[in-house]
Amino acid sequence: MASIVGEFISYSDRVRAAARLDPDKPALIDCGRVLSYAALVAGIDAFRGFLAERGVSPGQCIAVCAMNSLEYGLAYIGAVAAGVVVAPLPQSATPESLLAMIGDCGAVLVFTDTDCGTRLTAAGCRTPLVALGSVFEDLKSAPAAPDAPEVAPEGVFNIIYSSGTTGVPKGIVQSNAMRDAHVELARSCGYDFDSVTLVSTPLYSNTTLVSFLPTIALGGTAVLMRKFDAGQFLALSERHRVTHAMLVPVQYRRLMEFEKFGDFDLSSYREKFCTSAPFPAELKHDVLARWPGGLTEYYGMTEGGGLCILFAHEHPDKLHTVGRPAPDNDIRVIDEDGKELPPGEKGEIVGRSRGMMLGYHNRPETTSAAYWISPEGKRFMRSGDVGRFDEDGFLILMDRKKDVIISGGFNIYPSDLEDIIRSHPDVVDAAVVGITSKEWGETPAAFVVAREGNAEAIRAYANQRLGKLQRISRVQLVEQLPRNAIGKVLKRELRENFYDKEGLNQTCIGTSE
Known part of the structure; x- marks a missing residue:
């Protein structure tokens, strides 16, 4: 694949x-409603006037907290065209967390749908709220747009708040150049003018934005889902002749397990x-066996x-890896x-590329x-992930650094144990x-979603296949694993719920192993 570095285009x-x-x-396209490119451009011009009338200047920030919709897409793109920073917020967050993020990013307006607006009002939000549902009507009376601002590569495009899997979300400041690099990456990976992308994850997530924003920038069509549903996803794919989709693993699993998956074209x-x-x-x-098209x-x-x-369709023998470094990316492993x-050798993964954040907002x-x-003085981002490169230069992930279990002075990688547990015929998922542990410092505990069977039988099955130092001390059956909106397992929540349920103090747990 050729270099993805090119001349900056706003x-x-x-x-x-x-x-x-x-x-x-x-x-x-949203629930049958369609916004053409002509209407989109007219809308973003009107949106500049709409923002200016309300005193919002280039460089200031607006927040958006809502389900996916035409109005959300227009507000996001319109604000960017006005040189205004966008902070998309997770509508699933608590009102207290939302208020903290609104304060942190310094939003001067918050665009909301009915549900989020009601919750923020009840929580005492002092930042003016704008109902997204009335945006198209409001734009009809918007004053003439001011001249479009100059867009600098180093200017701020948006502030993305982290998923919060490790505590209070951090505001990740992304530049115009970083987003432009995402567009060029998407082009190199097959997005183009003929793309029809089905968007089934929330627009506040960078997972979504690295697919949604390039689709529109390259002249494609984005079909928006407000909430993921396997049957609806497949029906929309067939109806709109979808060519591209960005999904998270839990969505792939639900789709592949959907009883009527094979009925859709x-x-x-x-x-x-x-x-x-x-x-x-x-x-x-x-996915490769049953779903047409490539998998990346x-x-x-x-x-x-x-x-x-990882171009999985090109490297079926490397499915246990996450692929090779992309062009113009320097990835290393450190101790x-x-x-x-x-x-x-295993260590923390660090990386450097054209697409790097400007920093965490207000957190120097x-x-x-x-x-x-x-050693040569270059700045790399720490990933917090542990991994190693194989002999062909493919990266194998082990675990999040913070999730590595240190038992008796030895490192235990939860992903190794999870793979063994998932191999049990009755296990659907595991974390x-x-x-x-008093004796070992830490000891592995497993949370398992199972079709049938009992916890001790699953524990015995796993421990027969694990090394002595890896053995699992507890298995707890659960109906589902807690995940955030983009499918990451909330391991912090699992730990907290375990201690609460067992009525145990975190400093005095023993183990039978």
């Missing part, structure tokens, strides 16, 4: 160029993508830095002391801690975390 200029090619082409698919969470090799194999996995961070790409490790110390400086 996002607004890309959208306008696409509109000139085919003004009547659908840009956004998915022959229009050219490429499917996956990111954000571990993608089991057996699930990749199933991205491994990277919202913060940017290193990106690996606890920050020393670079040779291929084959956290930003500094996120970087590793190479392993470390719980405190």
Whole structure:
């Protein structure tokens, strides 16, 4: 794959160029409603006037908290065209968390749907709220738009709040240049003017935005789902002759397990993508076997830095990996002391590329801690993930660094244990975390979703196949694993719920192993 570095083009200029090619082409489709490229450009021009009338200037920030919709897409793209920073917020967050994010990003307006607006009002939000549902009507009376601002590559495009799997969300500041790099990456991975992308994850997530924004920038059509449903996803894929989709692993699993999956015509698919969470090799194999088109996995961070790409359809023998570094990406593995490790050795993954965040908003110390400086003085992003390169240069992920269990002084990688547990015929899903042990410091505990069977039988099955140091001390059956909106397992929540349920103090748990 060729280099993805090119001359910077502003996002607004890309959208306008696409509109000139085919003004009547659908840009956004939402529940049967269609917004053409001509209407999109007219809308973003009117939106600039709408913002200016309310005193919002280039460089200031607006927040958006809502389900996916035409109005959401227009507000996002319109604000960017006005030089205004966008902070898309997770509508599933608590009102207290939303208020904290609104305060952190300094939003001067918050665009909401009815549900989120009601919750923010009840929580005492002092930032003016704008109902997204009335935006199209409001734009009809918007004053003439001011001149479009100059867009600098180093200017701020948006602030993306982290998923919160490790505590209070951090605001990740992404530049115009970083988003432009995402567009060029998408082009190199098959997005083009003829793309029809089905968007089934929330627009506040970078997972969604690295697919949604390039689709529109390159003149394609984005079909928006407000909430994922396997049957509806397949029906929309067939109806709109969808060519591209970005999904997370839990969505792939639900689709492949959907009883009527084979009844739908998915022959229009050219490429499917996956990111954000571990993608089991057996699930990749199933997707390749039964779903037309290619399958590409991205491994990277919202913060940017290193990106690996696995073209699974080209490398069926490498499905246990996340691929090779993308062009113009420098990815290395370092030890606890920050020393670079040779291929084959396990350590923390760090990366450097054109697409790197400007920093964490209002958190200079956290930003500094996120970087590793190479011996030659270059800045790399720390991933917090543990992995190693194989002999062919493919990256194998082990675990999140914070999730590695240290038992009796030895490192235990939960992903190794989870793979063994999932091989049990009655197990649907599993997650392993470390719980405190008097004897060993930490010991593995497994949370298992099973079709049938009992916890002790599953534990015995796993421990017969694991090394002595890896043995699981507890198995707890659960109906489902807690996940965020883009499918990441909330292991912190599993630990907390375990201690609460057992009535145990986190400093005084023993183990029978």
